[in-house]
Amino acid sequence: MTTNASKGATNLEEAFIAYMQEANETPISRHALAPGSGLEAAANSQRLSDSHRQSDNSLLNFRRLFAYSYCETLEITRDPVRLAFAFIGSMALLFVFGFGITMDVNKIEFAVLDYDQSPESQDYVDSLVGSNYFVQRGRLYSQEDMERRLKENSITLALEIPPDFGRELKRGGRPTVSTWIDGANPSRASTIEGYVQGVHTPMIAERAREAGQLSSLTPRVMVEQRFRYNPTFESIDAMVPAVPSILLILIPAILMTVSVVKEKELGSITNFYVTLTSRLEFLLGKQLPYIGVGLANFFILTLMAVFLFDVPLKGNGSMLVACAAAYVTAVTGIGLLVFAFTSSQVAAVFVTTIVTILPTVQFSGLMQPVSTLEGGARLMGTFWPTTYYMHAGVGAFTKGLTAREMLPDLLALLAFIPVLTLLTALTLRKQEQ
16 A cells, blocks of 8 residues: 555556556666676667667568568469469460360351252252362251251251252353251351352352353442451461460469468468568569469460460560560459458459459450440440450451550550559458457
């Protein structure tokens, strides 16, 4: 009770606080800080530690940033599953997409129901076989036989030649041929219709020329189509340059988000909570190794496109590399943004896959040009990074875009990086709640 009264305190707790405040305000004696004494060394160490803390308490310290990058790089190199997913997965998917997905319409299986049985009708059938797009599969004997084979998918195209086909052709007339096409796939059916028309019209015109009736069949205006890019009209030349746009957003983004979400599950993210590490140091330090992984994937996929699929790179390669670097940085930023809202690896994988794949396939120009979209779809395509890398990547391979022509795509991709980084930094908490 005497101690309490000497400090003017009403209880023991207030007296303890008063003594602690008095001890903190009491200077250390000169004798206690004599040269060589333990207290002097402790004081100097404390002053150095305080000075180091003040100098390190900055927004971006590159030593701490690269320490996180080095640690993450070690984890990647020591994890064979992650390495296999990062590199072998990309190669396998490009192989599957390049050789397995095709829009080419060739080797169309067809059969003929010939009521005429004339040399002219046989020449007509031979003109289809000689086009290299059609493969004849026997003969048809009736309407029922034709419908049955179309339902069984044994043929895709059936031709019905009328009885007076040859006679009409000799007179220089315009004989008609009924064409039955399997329309289960509308796009393919439309292409087949164009092929048949392309064979039918020249053949009829040739016969009319022989009969001296060319003037009656020749239109006054003719439109002749020529393909400026990809003149052979092969899907592989269009598909292979577009696939890396999908793979370079899917795989790096998943690897990125799983890496940081794993720290939440294991509890090692506490190192970030209890140290002076800033949000930017943590995020950029984690991001750098996966930017490297994405660029390595880009070079692997490009080499496969050029040497395996024989799709030449016609445009500016240096600018394409710059676009790829900006694109990978942006998509790993998407992975970091997903990490800020998820707390398990399973959820992170599902969310990242949905967030990256759906806009990439639907709104980035893979299926149709973004300029043809309307409303929300057009808005999504405009503010999605794959749109610009798709234009740069496909254009560099198929159209031979120059550095100046690819510069707007690079600037657009660079604009995504600070926006995504800032959003992630604002949503990332510095301590658990």
